Amino acid sequence: MNAATEARPSPRRQAAAPDFGPAGLDGSPAAARAAAARAARAAVESCPPVSPFAEPPAIPFFPGPRSGPAAARRFIVHVDIDAFFASVEVLLNPALRGLPVIVGGLPHERGVASTCSYEARRYGVHSGMALRTAYKLCPQAVFVRGNYHLYQSFSEKFFRVLRQATPDVEETSIDEAYLDFTRCRHLYPSFTEAARALQARIERETGLKVSVGVGPNKILAKLATKKAKPAGFFEIPPGGEEGFLRGLPIDSLPGIGPKTQVLLRMLAIQKIGDLWGLPRGTLHSIFGLGGDDIYLHSRGIDSRPIVTSTVPKSVSRETTFLEDLWDKRLLLAHLAYLCDRLTLALRQGHGYAHVIEVKARYADFRTEVRRRLLLTPLQEMGEIYRIAEELFLPLYHGTRLALRLVGVKASDLVRARPLPLFEAYSDKPERLGAAVDTVRGKYGFGAVLTVREKMLDAVYPFERDRGFVLKTASLTR
Numbered sequence: 001m002n003a004a005t006e007a008r009p010s011p012r013r014q015a016a017a018p019d020f021g022p023a024g025l026d027g028s029p030a031a032a033r034a035a036a037a038r039a040a041r042a043a044v045e046s047c048p049p050v051s052p053f054a055e056p057p058a059i060p061f062f063p064g065p066r067s068g069p070a071a072a073r074r075f076i077v078h079v080d081i082d083a084f085f086a087s088v089e090v091l092l093n094p095a096l097r098g099l100p101v102i103v104g105g106l107p108h109e110r111g112v113a114s115t116c117s118y119e120a121r122r123y124g125v126h127s128g129m130a131l132r133t134a135y136k137l138c139p140q141a142v143f144v145r146g147n148y149h150l151y152q153s154f155s156e157k158f159f160r161v162l163r164q165a166t167p168d169v170e171e172t173s174i175d176e177a178y179l180d181f182t183r184c185r186h187l188y189p190s191f192t193e194a195a196r197a198l199q200a201r202i203e204r205e206t207g208l209k210v211s212v213g214v215g216p217n218k219i220l221a222k223l224a225t226k227k228a229k230p231a232g233f234f235e236i237p238p239g240g241e242e243g244f245l246r247g248l249p250i251d252s253l254p255g256i257g258p259k260t261q262v263l264l265r266m267l268a269i270q271k272i273g274d275l276w277g278l279p280r281g282t283l284h285s286i287f288g289l290g291g292d293d294i295y296l297h298s299r300g301i302d303s304r305p306i307v308t309s310t311v312p313k314s315v316s317r318e319t320t321f322l323e324d325l326w327d328k329r330l331l332l333a334h335l336a337y338l339c340d341r342l343t344l345a346l347r348q349g350h351g352y353a354h355v356i357e358v359k360a361r362y363a364d365f366r367t368e369v370r371r372r373l374l375l376t377p378l379q380e381m382g383e384i385y386r387i388a389e390e391l392f393l394p395l396y397h398g399t400r401l402a403l404r405l406v407g408v409k410a411s412d413l414v415r416a417r418p419l420p421l422f423e424a425y426s427d428k429p430e431r432l433g434a435a436v437d438t439v440r441g442k443y444g445f446g447a448v449l450t451v452r453e454k455m456l457d458a459v460y461p462f463e464r465d466r467g468f469v470l471k472t473a474s475l476t477r
């Protein structure tokens with residue numbers, strides 16, 4: 001114990017608010033971290049070892065309504081497709097079965113692996129890894145560029161099956177969802193059987209393996225899925241929460257990133273069970289609001305509801321180029337095409353955007369973003385492109401570097417366009433959009449393109465229904 005903490009006689013005060021003391025005053029982050037760790041350690045040592053399950057803690061575990069029909073424990077199911085993109089590739093080409101498969105690009109290409117099969121993971125390859133690195137680790141892997149439209153159609157089938165089991169489905173990504181079975185208690189004599197039947201049904205109808213985790217809330221269900229992977233089923237039984245959580249590594253909790261992990265490891269905290277000895281005040285004083293989350297999550301407390309709303313928060317489209325680009329006309333052609341795809345998604349989702357944002361990534365990987373708030377929300381391609389171009393040009397002129405990526409994003413979406421106060425209302429933008437969609441539905445996406453977009457003919461292959469096949473098409477929900 002250092003001089004700073006010895007000088008303070010009251011251990012109670014120490015525990016409530018660890019004082020980082022003069023040790024951190026030299027200003028270096030390492031010294032401040034060490035001081036924080038020492039202070040927290042002192043706080044830990046001043047507390048007797050506790051199991052929050054043995055004695056009633058400050059906040060009860062798994063609090064819920066005390067009486068009435070809602071007093072029942074919630075039944076939350078988390079479903080996640082295993083190695084989604086790679087599994088679709090294997091499904092369509094059975095010759096790949098049992099081989100390491102990496103989706104995202106070819107080994108010599110720029111970009112990252114978006115999914116890899118479990119066989120590839122054995123070599124240390126993981127999603128988000130640069131393709132070249134993946135190739136070094138696993139040169140015998142089969143590299144596939146991937147077809148996002150295809151994955152999207154599998155995803156739609158997956159969610160259709162989920163919605164037949166319960167109306168309370170929350171989509172968290174293209175291949176992952178939470179389901180709440182609690183309201184369906186009159187449909188299912190046994191929730192566990194229903195969840196197992198759902199797993200079998202997804203596998204039967206999509207051909208893809210999924211992992212399923214079951215718990216009384218979202219956080220426990222998701223942790224159960226991690227345990228179930230790959231292709232397994234794991235349910236945390238009532239009363240089994242303590243045993244389940246105790247031995248899990250701390251990084252399995254959401255919100256515990258590398259920095260938090262370093263600090264916790266300095267306190268000799270490796271497992272979730274080790275966290276239970278830390279008072280909430282101590283965690284709060286070290287990590288701020290994040291500390292409160294750690295305190296609650298480590299005890300399996302999570303009252304977040306299932307959010308079934310299908311209105312997306314934002315829609316974005318971006319692409320990395322085949323090689324770095326500096327030609328202004330070609331860059332604007334990409335931007336126009338991305339705006340076209342974006343406004344198509346807005347029309348399909350009946351969304352109007354209050355905020356338009358343009359992103360540029362330069363050859364040195366620096367990323368810049370410009371955004372504009374609109375008084376009247378927009379959906380029409382021409383208007384959105386005009387704003388995107390105005391936002392993009394300063395990004396282009398402000399550098400001498402070539403660009404490796406552009407993107408456009410529409411956010412703060414609303415469902416309806418407000419009526420204008422001082423001008424005549426016109427539904428021309430909607431009618432124009434609908435007309436374009438009708439023609440494209442009949443003759444293919446390429447039937448209506450702007451002159452600017454047509455420039456991409458020289459760069460990318462074109463498919464009748466998909467349009468230009470860009471290097472990386474982003475998918476957002």
Ligand SMILES: [Mg+2]
Pocket residue numbers: 080081082083084175176
């Ligand atoms: Mg997955």
